[in-house]
Amino acid sequence: MSSNHSQTIVSLDELRQRTEAQLEKCLQGNIPEPLGSAMRYSTLNGGKRLRAMLVYAAGIAFNTPLEKLDNAASAVECIHAYSLIHDDLPAMDDDDLRRGKPTAHIQFDEATAILAGDALQTLAFELLVDQSNILLTTETKLKQVALLAKASGAQGMVGGQMLDMSATNESISLTDLKAMHRLKTGALIQASTLLGVLCSERASSQEYDALQNYAEKIGLAFQIVDDVLDETADTETLGKQSGADKALGKSTYVSHLGIDAARSEAQKLVNDALQSLGQLSDNSALLEELARLVVQRIN
Numbered sequence: 510m511s512s513n514h515s516q517t518i519v520s521l522d523e524l525r526q527r528t529e530a531q532l533e534k535c536l537q538g539n540i541p542e543p544l545g546s547a548m549r550y551s552t553l554n555g556g557k558r559l560r561a562m563l564v565y566a567a568g569i570a571f572n573t574p575l576e577k578l579d580n581a582a583s584a585v586e587c588i589h590a591y592s593l594i595h596d597d598l599p600a601m602d603d604d605d606l607r608r609g610k611p612t613a614h615i616q617f618d619e620a621t622a623i624l625a626g627d628a629l630q631t632l633a634f635e636l637l638v639d640q641s642n643i644l645l646t647t648e649t650k651l652k653q654v655a656l657l658a659k660a661s662g663a664q665g666m667v668g669g670q671m672l673d674m675s676a677t678n679e680s681i682s683l684t685d686l687k688a689m690h691r692l693k694t695g696a697l698i699q700a701s702t703l704l705g706v707l708c709s710e711r712a713s714s715q716e717y718d719a720l721q722n723y724a725e726k727i728g729l730a731f732q733i734v735d736d737v738l739d740e741t742a743d744t745e746t747l748g749k750q751s752g753a754d755k756a757l758g759k760s761t762y763v764s765h766l767g768i769d770a771a772r773s774e775a776q777k778l779v780n781d782a783l784q785s786l787g788q789l790s791d792n793s794a795l796l797e798e799l800a801r802l803v804v805q806r807i808n
Contacts, residue, residue: 521566529558543617550625551593554610566797567704568708570709570720586634587633593607595626596614598615606749606750656707665700666697669691672685683765686761691729698727723782736774
């Protein structure tokens, strides 16, 4: 099949561009203002698109056509954008910078920011069950909704954010810190990868488990890298306030391990993730590249 051949030479950069185009498309339509502007401002603002690229890379590992992966890739970016809008609110982390620009509640107002987050969250599930998408079976769509809902909710990202807020000005153990980040950051990274696997509709349970393990490891590595950058990079490089965790009295991997040991821990997790990919066929080059990208930011 010629489409399979073209998949093998797709690059992360092409996937990033594809993600941007898909997001632009799903954020058009008849949305009242300023809601539509706030949704677009918060979503189309130059993120890394790691989660969308994980959807694509996991699907490509099973020769899945990109068209089957588009809706899931856009859905995880909508959930991610919503979570950042809400994280930045005065009632939460009270941040005024995100990706080098004013946060949504500063650029618009608090009510508009809350509604933009709400609308992006529901848009994600609308995309997954899109009736016009006949490339996936109804059963696969339902599995995807269940997976993303759990990863985004009380047993995933929202639960992790609650633990994070409870840990402000508290010293928590490394075990508790890992548990919090597994939910707050890891759950959505894991779901992104597994949504891509589900889209393939042909992965074995052994391959599914291998990718679950891969995603769990890079999810944790990603958070450790974030903690290191919060200590070592300046605000301009980060695009958000540096030293924010320290200012809020939060425990981090750096406060527990120190910068060098935190770096080594992130690298070890990435090596473990790469080892998990050994269970797959030879089409996992993009997943390998994404795992390495996670730690490249601090090396």
